Amino acid sequence: MSVIKAIFDREFMGYFATPVAYVFLIIFLVLAGTFTFEIGGFYERGQADLRPFFDYLPWLYLFLVPSLTMRLWAEERKSGTIEFLMTLPITPWQAVLGKFLAAWAFTALALTLSFPIWLTVNILGEPDNGAILAGYLGSLLMAGGFLAIGACLSALTRNQVIAFIITIVVCFGFLLAGLPLVLNLFSGWAPQVFVDGIAALSFMTHFASISRGVIDFRDILYFALLIGAFLYANTIVLQMKQAD
């Protein structure tokens, strides 16, 4: 545990050692506010909930989370520090977990800092704070999914821009998987099981119910498995690169 903690601390502080953390937090909060109050029609809806906030969050994550994960491994590879790191008595799992948890904690911080939106809705009305809490939990889980994908893809390259773009494309695929636009492409010719399988992979399907305050064990399991699978893939990528 102490090894994971050491890597976690290093990575987490690493965000704040450069302007990355501040730029990310400011852009995240400004965009979250804009989407909620301006585009999402927070006041016009006349409802005391955070639906506009949660509805736009996946799209915000799509562009912001890859900017957090692109450096996780690509930068280590480019600067050569990966050789220093991976020759310390550290297992690939410890390194992968430490980095992932640091990025996840950072997104948790960003989410927490969106509390003025929650305060606003509580001042203006009487929202169901249980449902809002569930929404936050779902958002955090979804962020974990985005982060695990991004971390794994960052390990494939030494180029941060490539890591950024590939992560956006893959996450975009996961976001859209459940939409008719994508499903219609397959429903004409592919077996229904396959179409259902693609729909079941969608972030949106699983996030939609949690963001409304309905915590379904299957949705939590989905995100947990997704995170686990990509972190596992991340360790495999590290080991494959070692044998290259």
Added chain:
Amino acid sequence: MIKIDALSKHFGSIVAVDGISFECASGEVIGLLGPNGAGKSTTMKMITGFITPSCGRVVVDGYDMATDSLAARKRMGYLPEGAPSYSDMTPRAQLNFVAKVRELQGDVLQTRMAQVISALHLEPVLDQSIDTLSKGFKRRVALAQAILHDPGILILDEPTDGLDPNQKYEVRELIKSMSANKLILISTHLLDEVEAVCSRVLIIAEGKILRDATPAELVAESSTGRLDDVFREITGGKAA
């Protein structure tokens, strides 16, 4: 001790290391001497477990790198080629990070920190971001993290590269002072470094060990009494 047995590494069709074998024990300072591209760094990367050999074995203090890599890595300190350090950290933070990963605590940690900081003269830059440091300081920070846990085995890839003559002298003196109870493997293409610190030399070219001798034996082989002439003869005239 380190035992290398028929170690090879292929990158596609390129053979970087071609079936090398040697053993070395505590108290030795072994210089891997060879032209650029000879396979020195690749050999070190395999010994420290950063890359997996295509075939062959590395055994460190009885621990096989293929099966007990973690135990083996705990016994080693490694200065990688180019002396990479986290540029966004300060030397103090980087050393603290290594200390935590290597589970150094309490008095041992305090003592070792003080010793390596003093031995490598890092005091003036301890709280300065590493990316603002000179090449010499960066290398010394990387060297400090390699020796922080006082390992029995040190693998140093070009430890004095980028240092000025005074710093080179000090690092060589440091290596010599540690050599009595450690196994130190250094790679270099500097012949004066071999004469200054090594008790044994492995001349390596095109992935093969061409000669295993003491510096004195090598000098004795030369008609001119100069190590660089012997080196040129053995490696076929490739520039050092």
